[in-house]
Amino acid sequence: MNINRIYFVTGNPYKLAEVVAILSEGPRLPFELQAVQLELPELQAQPEEISRQKCRLAAEQLQGPVLVEDTSLCCTALNGLPGPYIKWFMEKLEFEGFLRMLEGFEDKSATFQCVFAFAPGPGSEPVTFVGRLPGRIVAPRGPSGSKWGDLSRLFELEGYGRTYAEMDEATLRAVSHRSRALALVREYLLTL
Numbered sequence: 576m577n578i579n580r581i582y583f584v585t586g587n588p589y590k591l592a593e594v595v596a597i598l599s600e601g602p603r604l605p606f607e608l609q610a611v612q613l614e615l616p617e618l619q620a621q622p623e624e625i626s627r628q629k630c631r632l633a634a635e636q637l638q639g640p641v642l643v644e645d646t647s648l649c650c651t652a653l654n655g656l657p658g659p660y661i662k663w664f665m666e667k668l669e670f671e672g673f674l675r676m677l678e679g680f681e682d683k684s685a686t687f688q689c690v691f692a693f694a695p696g697p698g699s700e701p702v703t704f705v706g707r708l709p710g711r712i713v714a715p716r717g718p719s720g721s722k723w724g725d726l727s728r729l730f731e732l733e734g735y736g737r738t739y740a741e742m743d744e745a746t747l748r749a750v751s752h753r754s755r756a757l758a759l760v761r762e763y764l765l766t767l
């Protein structure tokens with residue numbers, strides 16, 4: 576396939592910076608990654624389908640190869656909710672309300688899930704890549720005002736005893752849901 580530039584489409588500058596940083600490590604990809612700041616509609620569906628829909632819209636709008644990503648936070652006690660709607664839950668409930676929602680449940684386990692979707696152009700069925708990070712929801716710990724907001728202070732990574740906000744960048748980059756998914760994206764892009 577003759578691709579020399581892929582658009583990474585997101586409205587979130589932190590997500591963009593992280594994707595660029597992770598992809599710039601390791602073997603060099605034979606494509607230029609070009610950031611496009613665009614807020615795409617996220618239609619109601621299962622996480623992988625939300626990403627595929629974002630990807631189809633982006634490929635249509637930009638008429639070229641596109642990569643998008645959507646992050647979910649899935650609570651076991653809530654059968655996977657809020658999932659892809661976590662952004663709106665945090666905006667409307669703030670962290671106190673979110674914690675209250677889980678108060679009645681003993682099981683506080685949760686998973687960060689990241690779904691990338693890639694399409695070589697409009698009209699192509701997007702391919703998806705999933706990365707997961709297990710943990711649990713805890714009372715907030717770590718600096719407030721960090722780039723991912725309060726959610727990062729509520730999620731404690733399994734096996735680390737530290738919240739997302741308390742982790743150092745290098746360790747996170749090695750283990751995060753986004754890094755795990757991007758390892759699969761890289762593997763796929765290298766086959767094109």
Ligand SMILES: O=c1[nH]c(=O)c2ncn([C@@H]3O[C@H](COP(=O)(O)OP(=O)(O)OP(=O)(O)O)[C@@H](O)[C@H]3O)c2[nH]1
Nearest residue numbers: 584585586587614644645646661662723726727739
């Ligand atoms: O603690 C965190 N560590 C992370 O690594 C992380 N990645 C995303 N998020 C948050 O989860 C929601 C997903 O929303 P999301 O995937 O739709 O992102 P977005 O709307 O900001 O950008 P985009 O959809 O334009 O790409 C948003 O509230 C993000 O702030 C994270 N929180």
Ligand SMILES: [Mg+2]
Nearest residue numbers: 586617645662
């Ligand atoms: Mg979004």
